[in-house]
Amino acid sequence: ETGVTQTPRHLVMGMTNKKSLKCEQHLGHNAMYWYKQSAKKPLELMFVYNFKEQTENNSVPSRFSPECPNSSHLFLHLHTLQPEDSALYLCASSQDYRGSEAFFGQGTRLTVV
């Protein structure tokens, strides 16, 4: 496989469930990102990881818990979500230098019921 792969592509979960989103990149990048894309809102950066270390958390509620076990894998653990958390969650990776473009996965469409 090449590029950035996200699983699952679609997820429906109840507000009391616990689920995880997975992202894997085969590009040799050292930075990985979670973005949230909601209808009629700009892409929102949630978390940034560089060399497995979390370097940014944009005031994301604690019901979203990221994990980065190595530079190739990124997870987003979800628990007790709210309906307004329904969105497309996008993972991206890049090299960590100015001008480096981000490569995106196809996203996970999350619906909270």
Next chain:
Amino acid sequence: AQSVTQLGSHVSVSEGALVLLRCNYSSSVPPYLFWYVQYPNQGLQLLLKYTSAATLVKGINGFEAEFKKSETSFHLTKPSAHMSDAAEYFCAVSDISGTSYGKLTFGQGTILTVHP
């Protein structure tokens, strides 16, 4: 902090017509700028990027963008629209501060509709 503003949330053109999608940026230092395209239920795909090598940047699928410092703009154009160009387009600027240079700040997006 850097920011980008995309003028027009929706643009509609006829097939074969010129495509012009507008993007203005705000940055205290020379920016690195990007255009991405997103098809329905897909991730974002890079169209082109500006990294100061040349002000006119050519990308994939016949798109190009011109960096104009005096106007703080980076508009995306294509001479002749195809039906397959219908998608949402995002302008983005690279972060210059903080802990990750690869982090991008995105505009609100412009939905391009192409009519037969």
